[in-house]
Amino acid sequence: MAQLEIRNVTRRFGDFVALDNVSLSIEAGEFFTLLGPSGCGKTTLLRMIAGFDLPDAGQILLDGKDLAGTPAEKRPIHTVFQSYALFPHLTVAENIAFPLRMSRCPPTEIRGRLREALEQVRLADKADAYPRELSGGEKQRVALARGLVNRPRLLLLDESLAALDAKLREEVQVELINLQREVGITFVFVTHAQAEALALSHRIAVMSRGKVEQVDEPSKLYGFPRNRFVADFIGHINMIDAQVTEHAHSHLRLAVSGLGEIIAPPLKGAAAGDRGGYAIRPEQVRIGVHGELDELKNHFSGVVHSLLYQGDVSVYRVMLANGAMIEALLPNSAPGRAELFEVGDAVKVGWRHDAGVFLHG
Amino acid sequence: MRSRSAGGMMPGCFCMAEPGRKPAPGARLTRYLVGGPPFLFLLLLFVAPGAIMALASFRYPGEFGGLAPLAAADPNVLHGVTLETYRFFFGDPIYGEIFVKSIFMALAATLICLAMAYPLALLIARSPKKSRDLMVLLVILPFASNFLIRVYAWMILLGPQSALSQLLNGALHLLGIAPVQLLFSPFAVLIALVYVHLPFMVLPLYTNLEKHDPSLLDAAQDLGANAWQRFWRVTFPLSLPGVFSGSALVFIPVLGMFAIPEILGGTGDMLVGNLIKEQFLGTRDWPFGSTLSIMLTIVVLLIAGLIAKLGARRGGYV
DSSP: OEEEEEEEEEEEETEEEEEEEEEEEOTTTTTTEEEOOSSSSSSHHHHHHHHSSSOOEHHHHHHHHOOOTSOOSSSSEEOOOTTOOOOOTSHHHHHHHHHHHTOOOHHHHHHHHHHHHHHHHTOOOGGTOOOOGHHHHHHHHHHHHHHHOOOEEEEEESSTTSSOOOOHHHEEEHHHHHHHHHHOOOEEEEEEOOOHHHHHHHHHEETTTTTEEEOHHHHHHHOSSHHHHHHHHHHHHHHEEEEEEEOSSSSSEEETTTTTEEEEEEOTOOOOTTTEEEEEEEGGHHHEEETTTTTSSSEEEEEEEEEEEOOSSSEEEEEEEEOOOOEEEEEOOOOOOOOSTTTOOEEEEETTSSEEEEEEE | OOOOOOOTTTOOOOOOOOOOOOOTTTHHHHHHHHHHHHHHHHIIIIHHHHHHHHHHBBBBBBTTTTOOSSSSSSTTOOOOSSSSSHHHHHHHHHHHHHHHHHHHHHHHHHHHHHHHHHHHHHHTTTTTTHHHHHHHHHHHHGGGSSSSHHHHHHHHHHTTTTTHHHOOOOOOOHHHHOOOSSSSSSHEEEHHHHHHHHHHHEEEEEHHHSSSSSSHHHHHHHHTOHHHIOOOOOOOIHHHHHHHHHOOOHHHHHHHHHHHHHOOTTTTOOHHHHHHIIIIIIIHHHHHHHHHHHHHHHHHHHHHHHHHHHHHHHHOOO
8 A cells, every 4th residue: 555645636726727636656665756847736736745735626645544634733744845944933953853842752752853863964063053044955954854853654845955056956965865765754855856856756756737747767757758748848858750650569660751760669559650759868869970870770861950068968959851950969978079070060860779759649 | 153133223323334345435424424313313312311310310409490509609508419319219118119010000001912912913914915004004093193182082981971881880780799980090091001002012013923934834833733832832932022122112101101190090090100290390309300210211221121131032033
């Protein structure tokens, strides 16, 4: 049985459908992420799990028990808010001890747990500081410690890294992964930043307009998006209009007008005649001169249209024979050389037959 | 570090320069031009009279009011400086009693104002933004009518012929209890003190409560606090600066108030304010009136200092 089960939850605000018949199940100990653009319903869902809002229809079950009758303060679920919401009139130690005090924990136990929590987030020397005396990263750690100190069944994180600057965020991500593994508590993380979701999560639910588009592990989500929205939202992707001509056990044969044929990985439910798009990631596209990519089943001629030097990689945009643009990512492994190809060069682009994915619609 | 920042707490300080930032030429002059006039105003009309009063408290009263001369040719004429008035003040317990009674009256008025103003301020602060301004306007609306008229209105409301008195005494009669007089009693004084000063408590409380971050209450609830705990653990401690400034705005003027006890109080309901007024306008003993004023100022400063200390203890979190 899943630890948290969301069954056919719907929530409307007037005419606006914030959540449309959403079902999800989250396993114990999982780092689960709700990912989507703003307005997709992820925060509404999080607030319902926390108990700040109730579904119009459907159920939310924790360990098999419906949460509908349980107010937020009685749920064994804590939230790390986007603004952290630390109590400004309490010290770091008092902030962290707050949930223990509320649950009438005996003072000796409070002291022990507090010490443990402070050490866990490396803030023992800041115990008597007030929130306004802390840096952004320290505030975030206090909020985490406060949420975890009385061992909730579930910790909800609402855009909890958004307020940190880019460099610190990367550090905090590593800490967050380690912390979650250490405490073994289920984390439900809400974010609109796909890179963050990919880096942190065991599984991700991609949401759009109140619906769940796909639930998968990060690598599956990235490698095999189920539809155009997911493909587009997560990372960069090349999309080529295509039609299925053959559906074999081992592969899918696609026809691309003005270009020729693409061999793609097989797809359940695809049939000859289906129209859609073939999606391939830029880093899977290789670029070379004539004859270099002949061993690949998919290779096409083109002309370098533009290039962006980004330090670690260069992004080439190549115009194919049918006028379509395709992006190829080339790591800059040779130091000091920015441009392997010049704008206007005739090149070949190619990729493996098991790369990319055909998407209906 | 738990020290409170001085921002906004230092009257008369008009220095705007930030540390480590070199002021532009002319900034110094601008500062004096902007801050100078009000500073001078306070100096001339507040500090100087205070000093004059302090000096007057060590003089003898003049024969027909005013002060006796510092030096006189005739040795039979009272003159020079003396501690006589202070000896007089501390020599008779009646003055200490009136001070204590006044402090208790002011304390009672302040606490009743606080108890009534807090829920109201909270209600306004948590109302939709649109209706808040209207509600604040309603709170300060009584100021549109004259203070004395409002106090005299209570005379009619509490008088023996008033519906309130008749209703109350009728009920007491049924219970076999002797009738009571509402007017000219400490009760009448207290009710009017509260009535007049209530807005001074509501406004600072509202200003404070309105600024509270609502996500703090969400966080408290999320972490297991029920409605009662959310109030006492989050809302109330965060509102303490508002509680203190509202209390100061009620307590201090009430302590020196003389009009309300004079109009609505009985002969036994004399407060410090009445006593001081009596010295200047009745017995014409200016030095003793000054002494009483000085003692009142000292009491107020002591209490204000105590409040400031209490307020600073939890760190300057607002």
